[in-house]
Amino acid sequence: ETGVTQSPTHLIKTRGQQVTLRCSSQSGHNTVSWYQQALGQGPQFIFQYYREEENGRGNFPPRFSGLQFPNYSSELNVNALELDDSALYLCASMGQGNTEAFFGQGTRLTVV
Amino acid sequence: AQSVTQLGSHVSVSEGALVLLRCNYSSSVPPYLFWYVQYPNQGLQLLLKYTSAATLVKGINGFEAEFKKSETSFHLTKPSAHMSDAAEYFCAVSPARDNKLIFGAGTRLAVHP
Numbered sequence: 001e002t003g004v005t006q007s008p009t010h011l012i013k014t015r016g017q018q019v020t021l022r023c024s025s026q027s028g029h030n031t032v033s034w035y036q037q038a039l040g041q042g043p044q045f046i047f048q049y050y051r052e053e054e055n056g057r058g059n060f061p062p063r064f065s066g067l068q069f070p071n072y073s074s075e076l077n078v079n080a081l082e083l084d085d086s087a088l089y090l091c092a093s094m095g096q097g098n099t100e101a102f103f104g105q106g107t108r109l110t111v112v
Numbered sequence: 113a114q115s116v117t118q119l120g121s122h123v124s125v126s127e128g129a130l131v132l133l134r135c136n137y138s139s140s141v142p143p144y145l146f147w148y149v150q151y152p153n154q155g156l157q158l159l160l161k162y163t164s165a166a167t168l169v170k171g172i173n174g175f176e177a178e179f180k181k182s183e184t185s186f187h188l189t190k191p192s193a194h195m196s197d198a199a200e201y202f203c204a205v206s207p208a209r210d211n212k213l214i215f216g217a218g219t220r221l222a223v224h225p
Contacts, residue, residue, distance in 0.1 A: 004155075033212065042116075042202050042215030043156070056212050090155055094211050099144060099163050101211050103155040 003027060004093050006104035013081050013111050021076040021107045023091030031055070032074040033101065034066060035090040043090055049074055078109075086111045114139045114207040118216035125223055131175075131190040133219045135203030138184060144206040145186045146213065147177055151199050159201075162186060163209075173197070198223045 003026035013019050025032050031050045035043035045058035049068035063079040072093070078085055088108050092101040119134040137143065144163050148156040160171025167179045177188045186203060200220050204213040 031211070035213075035215075040218075042204075042217045043213070045212055045214065048210075048212055056210070058212075092156075092211075092213075099161060099209075099211065100158055101213065103148075103157070105153075105155040108153075 025093035029093035
């Protein structure tokens with residue numbers, strides 16, 4: 001068991017709404033990354049947080065935003081949802097100096 | 113731009129046969145390389161990783177991969193497939209060695225009796 005937990009596991013939203021996804025990092029891990037995995041595709045890097053600061057961003061619009069809290073848990077917020085935002089959203093945490101990312105089970109978001 | 117290409121979106125093998133899943137990458141500097149497995153409705157589990165130590169890397173569940181710089185390849189192999197190996201496999205590269213991963217499109221492995 002990786003120790004990375006995500007909530008909720010599934011949710012359905014309407015186009016134009018806003019959504020917040022949550023991730024609890026593995027104990028002792030101070031870096032968290034978020035990925036979007038559309039159906040039938042590989043995960044795409046959204047952004048990474050290190051000690052509460054954004055530490056790199058992929059090719060995603062500003063309506064995708066995030067937070068990391070002092071306990072290193074994290075949120076992914078998506079505003080103005082579009083149908084193409086329907087995907088599995090994966091969170092991964094890493095410890096300092098660690099080369100391995102531990103993934104959660106993901107949140108399946110469906111936008112209708 | 114860095115990228116990962118997985119040749120073959122679907123691979124089917126018989127139980128007990130050799131498994132070979134292909135991965136080629138492009139990177140301007142020697143990267144870190146990873147293979148992950150994903151079972152239905154689950155997250156990603158690390159099979160193995162290359163971080164510039166030995167070029168032949170052994171992972172979990174009998175899988176291994178060889179880093180070949182001249183071919184920019186990191187193919188995944190297992191000598192004998194088991195039914196439980198049926199899953200989606202993703203090759204990933206971290207060009208800056210910072211765990212910001214670039215994934216391939218994945219290869220779905222089917223194992224038949």
